[in-house]
């Protein structure tokens with residue numbers, strides 16, 4: 001039986017607090033999911049959410065999906081209402097999708113207390129709605145809401161909901177852990193019990209896991225190991241409360257761990273791109289530490305890791321990052337060893353293999369500086385300058401020598417606050433004194449330095465300060481607090497670089513970061 005990868009980013013994923021897609025967003029997300037190769041995209045609930053109705057209308061002309069089929073989601077008919085007269089059911093047909101997903105109550109307590117009807121009427125609602133939609137040519141999936149809780153409470157009733165849906169023509173019955181309280185061992189046991197009780201092959205079941213126990217991915221994998229051949233999830237695990245099973249992790253685990261080729265060839269490698277693009281559309285910062293897709297999913301900080309990675313990257317990576325479109329990164333921090341320095345330098349294009357003394361010096365210097373509050377993890381450009389300073393053939397050219405700088409902050413009578421900076425520097429043998437104003441002391445200092453350097457380095461014109469972050473670090477060992485500044489600089493060609501400075505005085509910390517930023521940028525421009 002064909003394995004089905006079923007995405008519900010646009011329906012259950014949109015139930016995440018704080019997330020709201022426009023119709024255009026939904027169309028863009030659908031295209032990305034299709035590029036990732038999912039088989040089904042649940043687009044929303046037509047007739048209930050106006051944007052979803054509009055999405056399905058526009059999808060007919062604006063989406064040209066290669067891999068996925070669109071699914072409209074809705075509920076079984078209302079209790080006591082003929083299916084043909086139920087406007088919600090009609091809206092599902094009006095969406096004109098090849099497939100429909102119906103949420104059906106699979107827990108007798110919900111039937112009696114939330115629907116306020118009888119078990120028999122709920123079965124009739126399932127039967128009538130499935131049969132009606134199948135008769136209209138739709139493929140039908142039934143999401144058994146609260147399946148696991150219901151099955152534990154009253155297995156006979158819940159099993160009868162499953163049997164009714166499949167007998168009426170549903171293609172798969174999806175076992176939903178709606179409250180997200182399951183554990184993998186309980187999923188396995190429930191599926192075995194359901195199969196034994198009904199005689200229905202587990203291939204006809206699907207799995208839909210909420211993440212309230214942080215086990216949604218594990219529960220989904222457990223279901224597949226128990227024979228289920230339809231998995232539901234959302235991009236990046238977005239969804240109601242803590243979210244749904246992260247479809248990226250589910251699919252990667254299925255392909256890479258269980259050897260099930262659930263995506264078309266070439267699609268798994270799209271994961272990082274698709275994950276980040278959807279995060280961008282959802283206006284949610286990508287989770288750096290997300291399994292497989294996060295920027296830190298294959299980032300190594302510990303020196304011991306790096307020393308083994310130097311021999312073979314797979315000694316410390318559970319898979320080759322490139323298979324999901326990710327990269328390995330070595331982080332340089334106080335936990336670095338010689339191997340970390342060598343590997344990170346190699347990443348930056350510097351081969352330290354023949355320079356053991358430089359490796360030792362840089363390792364010691366990094367540890368010393370990090371103990372004083374420096375952080376090179378996010379400041380590759382400062383790290384590169386540090387390494388190159390130890391390499392006679394690659395030492396960076398320092399564009400100027402500082403004689404002194406001075407910064408003034410003036411609060412004027414009218415309330416305006418202006419900063420002014422003067423730098424005295426030596427540039428290519430010439431003594432230069434330059435003054436500039438700015439909206440703050442760091443801005444004034446940056447401007448004054450540029451004024452002083454501009455005649456000798458006109459390329460500075462293209463550099464701009466793209467980001468400036470300040471962090472106050474608590475003092476250690478009886479010292480006062482220190483300030484760490486990270487400066488991100490861009491040169492207008494899409495290249496940017498980050499530098500760091502640390503000092504008890506914020507202006508001096510900024511000065512260090514600015515000088516590194518200009519030194520690095522000018523050196524690069526000269527290459």
Ligand SMILES: CC(=O)SCCNC(=O)CCNC(=O)[C@H](O)C(C)(C)COP(=O)(O)OP(=O)(O)OC[C@H]1O[C@@H](n2cnc3c(N)ncnc32)[C@H](O)[C@@H]1OP(=O)(O)O
Pocket residue numbers: 012015045047048049075076077078079103104105114115116125145178
């Ligand atoms: C587990 C899940 O996440 S399922 C997906 C849930 N998603 C959503 O709820 C988002 C979209 N929902 C909506 O826009 C609205 O809730 C609507 C349009 C569906 C319904 O709105 P209203 O008619 O105002 O009803 P309300 O939301 O208050 O209550 C839900 C109704 O659906 C009924 N219902 C709930 N589940 C089912 C079901 N599986 N089959 C049939 N009816 C159901 C309830 O009994 C209740 O009926 P009542 O109004 O006769 O009491």
Ligand SMILES: CC(=O)C(=O)O
Pocket residue numbers: 012103143144145146176177178179208210
């Ligand atoms: C259907 C669904 O979203 C759930 O039961 O969680």
